[in-house]
Every structure is written in structure tokens, then in C-alpha cells.
Amino acid sequence: MDYDRTVLVTGGSGFIGSHLVCSLVNTHPDWRVINLDNLEYCCSPRSLESIEDRTNYTFIRGDVCNSQLVNHIFNTEHIDVIFHLAAKTHVESSFECPTSFQRVNITGTGVLLGAAHQARHQPQCFIYVSTDEVYGPSLDEVFDESSPVRPSNPYSATKAAAEYLVRSYWDKYKFPIIITRSNNIYGPRQYTEKVQEKPNSLHLVSAPLCCSTIQGTLPISRHFLFVDDAINAFLLVLEKGTVGEIYNMGASCEIPIRQLARELVKMVKNVPDSEVNNWLEFVPDRPQVDLRYPIKCEKLQQLGWRAEVSWAEGIRQTVKWYRDNLDFWSEADEDQGQIGSQLERATAK
Numbered sequence: 001m002d003y004d005r006t007v008l009v010t011g012g013s014g015f016i017g018s019h020l021v022c023s024l025v026n027t028h029p030d031w032r033v034i035n036l037d038n039l040e041y042c043c044s045p046r047s048l049e050s051i052e053d054r055t056n057y058t059f060i061r062g063d064v065c066n067s068q069l070v071n072h073i074f075n076t077e078h079i080d081v082i083f084h085l086a087a088k089t090h091v092e093s094s095f096e097c098p099t100s101f102q103r104v105n106i107t108g109t110g111v112l113l114g115a116a117h118q119a120r121h122q123p124q125c126f127i128y129v130s131t132d133e134v135y136g137p138s139l140d141e142v143f144d145e146s147s148p149v150r151p152s153n154p155y156s157a158t159k160a161a162a163e164y165l166v167r168s169y170w171d172k173y174k175f176p177i178i179i180t181r182s183n184n185i186y187g188p189r190q191y192t193e194k195v196q197e198k199p200n201s202l203h204l205v206s207a208p209l210c211c212s213t214i215q216g217t218l219p220i221s222r223h224f225l226f227v228d229d230a231i232n233a234f235l236l237v238l239e240k241g242t243v244g245e246i247y248n249m250g251a252s253c254e255i256p257i258r259q260l261a262r263e264l265v266k267m268v269k270n271v272p273d274s275e276v277n278n279w280l281e282f283v284p285d286r287p288q289v290d291l292r293y294p295i296k297c298e299k300l301q302q303l304g305w306r307a308e309v310s311w312a313e314g315i316r317q318t319v320k321w322y323r324d325n326l327d328f329w330s331e332a333d334e335d336q337g338q339i340g341s342q343l344e345r346a347t348a349k
Contacts, residue, residue, distance in 0.1 A: 001058065003032040008079045010064050011086030011113065015190045016129070018047035019084060019227050020234060025051040034058045034068075034077065037086065042191040046328060064108035067115070074119035081238060082126045084112055087159070091133075094155035105158035109201065111167050126166070127239060132248070132293040134160040134181060134221075144296040145181075145246040147158045152297035170244045172334035180234065182249035183295065187227030187314065188321035191329060220293050222260075224290045225251040228306045233300060240303045250297035253311040267319045 001187075005028070012021040012035030024033045027087075037043060040063060051057050062069045064086045073079070087105050088094070094101045116123050135143040136150035151157040169175035233249045241247060265271060265279045301323070309317075322328075 001055065005029045005080045006032045006034065006078050007081045008034045008036060008077070008081065009083045009085065010036045010072065010108075010297065011084075012045040013039055013045060013047060013059075015042065015047075015187075016083065016230065017083075017085045017186055018189060019187070019231050021048060021057070022051050023231050023235070025054050025057045025256075026078050026341055029056055030138045032058065034060060034073070034079075034155050036060045036062055036064060036073065038063045042088045042089075043235075044189075044329065047155075047189050059087065064137050065103060065111055067111045070111050071118075074121075076117040078121040079116065079119065081123075082116055082123055083129065083238075084127065085129045086107065087129075089131075089155060089210065091155045094153055094158070098154040098158075101154055102161075103157045105155075106161050113165060113175075117169060117173060117175050124176060125241075125243065126169075127237060128176065128177060128179045129233065129234075130159050130163055130179055130181045131156065131181055132181050132295050134248070134291060134321060135295070137292060138294055139292070140331040142294045142296050144250070145248055145299060146327060174244075174245040175180065175271070178237055178243060179246040180237060180249055181246065181295065182230060183225045183293070184221040185227050185230045185249050186226050187318050188325075189328070190227075190318075201346075212269045221254050221256045223251050223254045223293065223295070224311060224314070226309035226317075227308060232308075233305050236303050236305050237300070245299070247300045247303075248297040249300060251307045252297040253307075254292070254294070255311065263315065264319070266317070268322075307344050 009017055009021050009024070011017040012033075014037070017035070017037070020311055021033055024031060033056060035048070035058070037059070039045065045052075048057075048059070052059070060073065064070065064084075068316055073224050086108060088101045089224075114125070116126055133153070133156035134144070134149045136152045136156070141147070149163070150159045151160045154168050162178055164181060166177050170177045229251070230249060233247075237247055259297050261280055265276050266273070269279060269281065
């Protein structure tokens with residue numbers, strides 16, 4: 001079958017990527033969607049079960065840093081659009097192992113850009129998915145796309161560095177790039193962890209949760225964007241965005257982390273207000289923690305986008321999904337353990 005457009009999504013088996021891939025496959029049967037993912041931590045093949053047999057969907061297991069593989073994809077497929085989501089994202093881990101974040105987030109982006117730019121079939125658009133964390137923290141200033149970039153941890157520093165790489169291809173070659181910077185995105189199928197102050201994602205809990213762990217005692221808050229609204233923003237930027245531009249993806253919903261933990265405990269454990277504190281545990285904070293990342297998104301709104309899912313509705317849908325899918329991530333963790341064991345045996349030979 002001839003397709004009108006071929007879209008490559010890197011990191012398409014992750015939380016946000018899987019929602020984007022499913023949306024593209026389901027709403028555009030005339031588009032071919034290729035998912036490049038190495039199925040590492042926080043990914044599950046189950047996230048794409050609903051579309052894995054669709055004729056317009058192709059999965060390639062591989063590392064975005066593998067230049068031979070990435071070049072092969074661009075040499076053999078007529079890639080029209082790239083959504084680059086593959087990245088390491090956890091702030092705490094970035095302090096523990098910054099070199100792995102540099103490899104994936106910076107080197108991987110460079111490999112992808114080089115292959116896309118040199119491809120015989122030139123892409124129409126390269127969308128790089130970044131984060132509001134590149135602006136650094138703020139108490140009062142609200143960041144727009146022209147605000148200075150001041151990352152404050154190894155994760156956000158690698159995302160900012162990757163942005164500079166992306167922009168360099170626009171500045172030198174007019175390669176058609178667009179950068180998005182989003183608030184924390186949450187929703188069904190997100191990897192389950194204790195609720196902590198971990199910027200870039202809302203770590204929701206499943207029903208067996210014993211307690212919610214909160215880092216530190218500072219008044220930390222985050223803006224949360226429901227995943228469906230984020231996917232709509234990506235698709236709108238693809239169709240109406242201006243190449244060479246940056247678009248903030250923001251939500252008006254700002255939730256203190258303590259309030260978030262209390263709400264989740266009440267919803268998941270179904271306990272009264274008087275007992276909520278019994279389910280909360282405070283642990284020491286990191287040496288430096290960013291209190292909030294407020295952003296403006298008028299540029300995106302001028303394209304016609306609005307965040308439509310309220311916090312109350314978004315968190316209701318999310319908690320319901322976890323209640324209905326209690327074994328989703330436990331089975332995925334078992335699969336990851338088996339994959340890790342197989343890799344260890346293979347490298348030991």
C-alpha cells in the first residue's frame with residue numbers, strides 16, 4: 001500500500017510516545033507510522049497492543065544512538081516526519097549517571113539529525129520534544145519561548161544541549177525543525193512509582209501502594225498537562241506550526257506536590273482526610289530542587305490549541321485506568337528483568 005506520509009517516532013513505546021503512536025495509527029490510516037524504541041526502563045510493549053497488528057504500523061527495536069541502524073532507516077524508508085521523544089528523563093538518575101543522559105539525549109539527537117539531514121528523501125518536519133525544565137526554576141517569572149535557557153540539573157542540561165544541536169541544523173541548513181517544551185505530562189500507562197518530586201512526569205501509583213513518599217519539605221509545585229492534550233498539541237504543531245520555532249505546551253493547573261500526594265492517597269486508598277497523613281512519608285530532598293516551572297503558551301494557543309481536560313477529570317481517568325490494569329506494569333517489569341538477564345548472559349559469553 002502507498003501511504004501519504006511516513007512518520008518516525010523515536011521512543012514510541014514510552015508513556016507519551018505510545019499515546020502519540022496510537023493516535024497517529026488510529027486517526028491516520030493513510031500514514032505509515034514507524035516506532036523506534038529499545039524498550040528500556042519505563043517502556044512496555046503492552047502499551048501498543050491495540051495497534052501492533054495494524055498494517056500501517058511498524059516497530060523497530062533499536063537504540064537511537066546506533067548510527068548504522070538510524071542511517072539504514074533513513075536510507076530505506078521515505079521518512080517525512082520525525083517526532084523525537086527518545087530520551088532519559090529522570091532527574092535523580094541524571095545526577096547519579098550523567099554520562100548515560102549525555103549519550104542518549106545529546107549523542108542520540110545528533111545521530112538522528114545527521115541521518116535525517118543526509119537522507120536522500122528529505123523530511124518535511126523534525127519535531128524535537130523538550131521540557132520546560134530547560135528554563136530552570138522560577139518563583140515569579142513566567143517563561144515564554146524567548147526566555148533564557150538556564151538548566152539546573154544534568155537531565156535538563158542535556159535537553160538544552162540537544163535543543164542547541166537541533167537549532168544548529170535550522171540555522172546552518174534551514175532543516176525544518178520545531179521544538180516543543182512541555183509541562184509535566186500525566187495520564188494512563190505512565191510508569192508507576194511512588195509520588196515524589198521528580199520533574200518531567202507525574203509518577204502515579206497503582207492500588208497496592210503502601211504509602212506516598214514526598215521528597216523534602218519545601219513548597220514544591222508542578223503544572224500538569226493531561227496526555228491527550230499533549231498529543232493534540234504535537235499534532236497541531238505538525239500541521240500548523242512554523243519551522244524553526246519553539247512552542248511551549250502549558251497547562252493552567254498548578255498543583256503543590258503535597259496536595260497531589262494527599263489527593264492520590266484519598267483516591268487510591270479511599271481513606272478519609274483524618275487518615276491521609278498515615279499514608280504519607282517525607283524523605284530528605286536532593287541538595288537542590290526546583291520549586292516550579294511556570295510557562296506561557298500563547299504561541300501554541302494562537303494556532304488554536306487549548307488544554308481541554310481538567311485536572312479533576314484527568315486524574316479520575318488516570319486512577320481508574322490503574323485500578324482496571326493492576327498487573328500492567330508488574331508484568332512489564334518481569335519482561336524487563338528477563339530481557340536484562342538475557343543481555344547479561346549474552347555479554348558474558
